[in-house]
Structures are given as structure tokens and as C-alpha cells.
Amino acid sequence: MKPGRTAQPVQSMTSSADWSTSPTATIRPSSKRTSPLTTRRFSSCVMTRPPRRRRDIGAVDGASRRKGFRGSPRGRRRERGGCRESPDVKGYCGPSRCAFVDLDFSKALQRCLDQVEPGRVTTCGAVAQALGDVRASRAVASWIATRPDTSGGHRVVRADGRPILASASRELSREGTRLFRGRVSADQLTDLLEPTRFLTALREEQQKLSERVIEQDGGLQVERVAGVDAGYDGNTMHIVAVSIDAKDLALTEIIAVKRQAEFPYIPTYLAYREFPGIEAAVRRLKRRPDVLLIDGHGRLHPALFGVACYVGVRLDLPTVGVAKHPLVGRVRPRTRSPSRASPVEFRGQVRGYAWTPPGRERPIYVSIGHRISLERALEVVRGSTLRGYPEPLRLADRIGREMKRNKE
CATH class of the missing domain: 1.10.10.10 (Winged helix-like DNA-binding domain superfamily/Winged helix DNA-binding domain)
Structure with missing residues (x-):
């Protein structure tokens, strides 16, 4: 493909749940770059992008070409409390119980x-x-x-x-x-x-599902770290999932999808707006990430169930919340820990960390999403950060901004 030409999106879908999601096309190069373009094919679209530094370039290995995640149809719903709940259904990585509420x-x-x-x-x-x-x-x-x-x-x-x-x-x-x-x-x-x-029903669901969050990782081995970020152009969501190798931070996979937001932005209810798009993007990943970073809060939430927790419980994946601004809690004085992170206390317990990455003046807020301990969550975030923000989220944000500029 010649530089400057628009790539054609692949129209195949991985599941019926993605019927409303449109694959995106070309990610155009930055005007500051003078090197020739390289074309790479990913699972849902063909994307043209400029080569980055060597540590950002990684070929998709054979293991990452394994068959993607699958989800099963929702089970029959039944009434319970303030929301309707479905029986056990198979998520991406195993069975999980997911409540259902009216989102209209x-x-x-x-x-x-x-x-x-x-x-x-x-x-x-x-x-x-x-x-x-x-x-x-x-x-x-x-x-x-x-x-x-x-x-x-x-x-x-x-x-x-x-x-x-x-x-x-x-x-x-x-x-x-x-x-x-x-x-x-x-x-x-x-x-x-x-x-x-x-x-009120949505808040009750958050409180109910918050009891299902697992704050242990069980000796989790982290080889592949992914991050997902959602950007907006009016009511259009641009969701990008980026996967990297945990050792050398080499880029291994990019998934970009576009869909309409059917739920408004309401503080503390972000999951109900972004989860459909996040699910569609993560569903297309060829290889299951060992940890998924979410651009938003996890346990640092009024109901202890932010978007990172919601995604983790619904998809049964280890997730970590990474946010740029505080939502709840009080930052305690920094300890002598080598991580140089300050604990964030909420309701009498340490629910997260405020950590200032290299090259950034203000801290980012790290909290548990699901199936990971707080110390391990901070370790994964620090290990995947070069400058300013964790690499998967930084790259996802950059690609999403280019999608908005290109209007594609």
C-alpha cells in the first residue's frame, strides 16, 4: 500500500455482539515524522502507521494468533432485588454472573x-x-x-x-x-x-457487583499487558485496545472500533457508557491479555465499583484502573516504599495509589479493577510506563486522537 492511501477495513465480525460496531480504517502518520509508512494488518482492520522506536515495534508472534475470545448468549433473566440478574454465563475467560438493568x-x-x-x-x-x-x-x-x-x-x-x-x-x-x-x-x-x-437501580447493581471483585492475583504471570481507551467525537465513541509485551514493551496488537454512545456521560456511571465499546474492542484481541489497564477508576469509586471493576467482573479478566484525576479518597503522606507512591485512603482502607510517573507533574491514580492485588496493580502500571502514562493507554489515546482527526 502506498503512503497516504486509505486502508480498507475487514468486514468480518468475531461474534454477533459486535453487529453495531464499525471497524476503523487508516491511522494517518504524524506530520512530524518523515520516515516511510509501514502497513500492518490486525484482527478487525488494516491500519497504516509510522514506525516507532525499536522498543515500540514488535511482530505479532504465533501465540498471539490463537483464536480470539468468545462469549455465550445471555441466559434467562430473573428478578432479584433492584435489578434483574442472569444465571451463570460464560465470559471471555470463564463463567461469571452478570446483573442486568435497563439502560434506556x-x-x-x-x-x-x-x-x-x-x-x-x-x-x-x-x-x-x-x-x-x-x-x-x-x-x-x-x-x-x-x-x-x-x-x-x-x-x-x-x-x-x-x-x-x-x-x-x-x-x-x-x-x-x-x-x-x-x-x-x-x-x-x-x-x-x-x-x-x-x-438508583444502576447504583444498586454497582454495589451488588462490587462484592464479586477479587482483590488477589493468585500468582498471576504477566507476559502480555493491554490497555483500552475511549475517545469521543460528539456521540461517536472511538475505542482503541493496545496490547504490548510486558518485558520489552514491544507493541504486539492494535484493535480500533467505532460505535455510537447510547448512554450519556454521568459521573460515577461511566461503565454504562463505555462498556459496550470496550467489550467490542477487547473481544477482537487475538490473544488474551494477562492484565487489562482501563482508563478510569476501579475501587476508587463511591460504590467501590468503577469502570475498571465493571469491565473486570463482566469479562472475568484481571483489570487495573488508571485515572488522571481523583474521584474519591484522601491521599496519605508518601511512604518510604521504593515505588514512591502515596496511598489513597477511602472509607478507612487503602483503595489505591497516587503515583507520579517520570515526565509528569501530576500523579495518576491506580486502583484494583478485578482479580489482582493492589501492590501487583501498581507494579504492572509502573513496569509498563516509560514516560507520563502506561504505554498501552498512551498509545491507545494517541491512536484514538488520530481517528478523530481523520474522521474515519
Whole structure:
């Protein structure tokens, strides 16, 4: 293939679960590089990329060409507590029990909006509380703003009384709602909406599944470390999974997929937004990683069940959460440990570490995802980091940014 030409994605799918995921095409070289391009074929697409330093270049060995992971269909659901739970189903690496909850945000939002009568309005905060968590206030505003045809969306206003939709003033006036200088008066607000328990059910699921997290590695031998990162272009997710050799950090595999985000961004509920894309990318890896690094928190989460825990339990893989910003916990004074990492305490226990890698001014936050101990998690992160961020996540982020720039 000549430099600059677009590679053609392979259209084969590894399983029926990936039907909505579109393989990505070419990853274009950086303008700063002058060396010729090299073309490499991976499991879901052909990607063209510039050669990196020698330690970043690694041929896909025979072992990595083994048959990819497989998952089985979901089992029959049954009611239990606040969520429906499926019986044992086979995950990527063995059987695991996975709870199931309704993730239709638009339906839950519509149930809230249907309670607001013509001539009345409600706030994003009131809708978020009805959904089950005030953290969803911005998600409500963003969802309505990007979907102006949402029924009743014109009756949602900000805390200062300004409608979310620019075209809402005319419809509100037609319904008899009074506006003064573009704002609705407080006496026309409907603050108390009937709870839908939508986010409450998700939190209950997190708390339930958090009990299944295994904080031991059982003598785990780490030869292959993978990292997965999700980037966004509007509602389009670009998910990249990168696998490297744990010894020399040589690049062994890249998987890139693209799909639409069907769940909004709500703090502490990131797993429900990103897991479908993460699963699709990891499913395509030729060789099972010994440890999977997730760009997000694990145990350092209000429910002790961040996205790294969710991915680990659902896929039954050893996972580690690596985040750039703190979410919960208090950083304790640094110990004399050779790792030079500061423990992060949450609810009376050390749940993670704040570690500043070489070439970085601020620390990153490492926590257990699943099937690994905290000390081993920090060891894997430190061992896979050259400068700034762990190599699998750094490369995945770089490739994802190029995907967004190329709009492919």
C-alpha cells in the first residue's frame, strides 16, 4: 500500500455482539515524522502507521494468533432485588454472573418529562433527582440540547429559569407559560417529580457487583499487558485496545472500533457508557491479555465499583484502573516504599495509589479493577510506563486522537 492511501477495513465480525460496531480504517502518520509508512494488518482492520522506536515495534508472534475470545448468549433473566440478574454465563475467560438493568436513558427521561403539564416547567436538577442522582443534571441538559425533538423537552429549564432549547420560548408562550427577559418565574416550576429509580437501580447493581471483585492475583504471570481507551467525537465513541509485551514493551496488537454512545456521560456511571465499546474492542484481541489497564477508576469509586471493576467482573479478566484525576479518597503522606507512591485512603482502607510517573507533574491514580492485588496493580502500571502514562493507554489515546482527526 502506498503512503497516504486509505486502508480498507475487514468486514468480518468475531461474534454477533459486535453487529453495531464499525471497524476503523487508516491511522494517518504524524506530520512530524518523515520516515516511510509501514502497513500492518490486525484482527478487525488494516491500519497504516509510522514506525516507532525499536522498543515500540514488535511482530505479532504465533501465540498471539490463537483464536480470539468468545462469549455465550445471555441466559434467562430473573428478578432479584433492584435489578434483574442472569444465571451463570460464560465470559471471555470463564463463567461469571452478570446483573442486568435497563439502560434506556431516553425512556427514563421521557417518564420524567411526561409528568410536567403544559403551562409548567421543571429544572434539570429536578429531573436528575427523579432519575435517581443529581449528578445527572448536566447529562439531562446535554441530552435535550442535542435532541431538540424530545417530547416535553421545551419545558426543561436551567436553575436560573432559562430554557434549555433556544426555540422553547415560543412553545412555552403558546402553552401559557410567562417569560420575563427569557426566563421563567419560579412560581411556574414543578420541582417534585415522581422518582423513576433509573440511576438508583444502576447504583444498586454497582454495589451488588462490587462484592464479586477479587482483590488477589493468585500468582498471576504477566507476559502480555493491554490497555483500552475511549475517545469521543460528539456521540461517536472511538475505542482503541493496545496490547504490548510486558518485558520489552514491544507493541504486539492494535484493535480500533467505532460505535455510537447510547448512554450519556454521568459521573460515577461511566461503565454504562463505555462498556459496550470496550467489550467490542477487547473481544477482537487475538490473544488474551494477562492484565487489562482501563482508563478510569476501579475501587476508587463511591460504590467501590468503577469502570475498571465493571469491565473486570463482566469479562472475568484481571483489570487495573488508571485515572488522571481523583474521584474519591484522601491521599496519605508518601511512604518510604521504593515505588514512591502515596496511598489513597477511602472509607478507612487503602483503595489505591497516587503515583507520579517520570515526565509528569501530576500523579495518576491506580486502583484494583478485578482479580489482582493492589501492590501487583501498581507494579504492572509502573513496569509498563516509560514516560507520563502506561504505554498501552498512551498509545491507545494517541491512536484514538488520530481517528478523530481523520474522521474515519
